[in-house]
Amino acid sequence: MSAFKSFILIALSFLLITCGNSESKKNNVSIRTNAKDNVVKLGETVTFSIHNPDNVDIASVRYKLNGNTISESLHLKNQKLGIQTVTATIDYGDSKEDVSTKITILNNQLPKIYGYEIVNIYPHDITSYTQGLEFHNGELYESTGQYGESKVRKVDYKTGQVLKNVDLAQQYFGEGLTILDDRVYQLTWRENTGFVYHVDTFEKMSSFKYGQSKEGWGICNDGTTLYKSDGTENIWLLNSETLAEASKLQVYTNKGKIIGLNEMEWINGKIYANRYQKNGVAIINPENGAVEGVIDFSPLRKLVTQHQGLDVLNGIAYNSETKTIFVTGKRWDKLFEVEVFEK
Structure with missing residues (x-):
């Protein structure tokens, strides 16, 4: 193999490795709720927590329901029914990460x-x-x-x-x-x-x-x-x-x-x-x-x-x-x- 071809292969390998590592590695965290299968009814209270199996240092967590800020304990009263998205913005001090999950909100009364x-x-x-x-x-x-x-x-x-x-x-x-x-x-x-x-x-x-x-x-x-x-x-x-x-x-x-x-x-x-x-x-x-x-x-x-x-x-x-x-x-x-x- 010529020196020129060897140089090209090394350069391409370096480029692939660099591109493959260009995104920061996400932490192994997720949102958990107290609801079975993430299904809740109006009138109930749903709580959110971060599952952090690797014990990564977390500075703070902010929760949102369909883009609106909520606390980690939410009493369901006037929320829209159906499949809704809960997002947690996790602050690690030197970086932030968004993780999300779905909850299903049902009515609490028979028609x-x-x-x-x-x-x-x-x-x-x-x-x-x-x-x-x-x-x-x-x-x-x-x-x-x-x-x-x-x-x-x-x-x-x-x-x-x-x-x-x-x-x-x-x-x-x-x-x-x-x-x-x-x-x-x-x-x-x-x-x-x-x-x-x-x-x-x-x-x-x-x-x-x-x-x-x-x-x-x-x-x-x-x-x-x-x-x-x-x-x-x-x-x-x-x-x-x-x-x-x-x-x-x-x-x-x-x-x-x-x-x-x-x-x-x-x-x-x-x-x-x-x-x-x-x-x-x-x-x-x-x-x-x-x-x-x-x-x-x-x-x-x-x-x-x-x-x-x-x-x-x-x-x-x-x-x-x-x-x-x-x-x-x-x-x-x-x-x-x-x-x-x-x-």
Whole structure:
């Protein structure tokens, strides 16, 4: 081997060794909690400690929950439910290191059971694969799905007459709908696209893309913020100006997460959400994601015309003028006006 080749090999070996040791070695430390499997409930106290098997000298430790500073003993009261991140910043005196772990926060109460009473029954287009339903100024707006059949429309709910209709292009599968500041927001399923229409003319004003949520399912609003479901346990909070996903809720009970959240409606400070392939509705606290109640609408399906294309309950709207709730389903020929009460 020539002297030149030997020099090159030595230089490369030195470079590899240098690059391999360029990062400082992390200490063998981790976060431990007093909770079994790191699962805790609201109302309980969770404590954090540093597991330090090598007895490295530690000057101080600072804990954060989702970026907010907490003490090593935290009483859970108003925290968001679901999988949350705890980070510890460990100060060794001459260096610092961040380590993290996940905890799962559950609700501490069973969901309440609600019943309903039918107030009125109105006609509904049996061909509509209902995905979104909402009242605005006393008139009903609806979004429907299926490729080649999707549309957004305004309906006289008492007669079922279609007052205005816009068909989506065949490549779009329509999903949820909500109305805020004279704008109709309509989601599509897997096309990563939402549409914005003027509420009076149905003129398409703009479109928007999703962020971390890969699919569009249901959407509602509280008068300021848009809430978007994606078929998982997550509800994403969208900035109404930019339509960017600012944060999210994880929907949980006292047992675990609730997936398949679909069409949603904001009613008296709560989110009412249909669940995919279920004939029921979950009542969700928008502050922390807790399921506070459930409504079983299964008997309604037996009251509509039974046919081959009949599908599950989907579509919930609150009429502020009558103070009642309206529900229907995919290819149902009836729209039910109901009053809900706690059993």
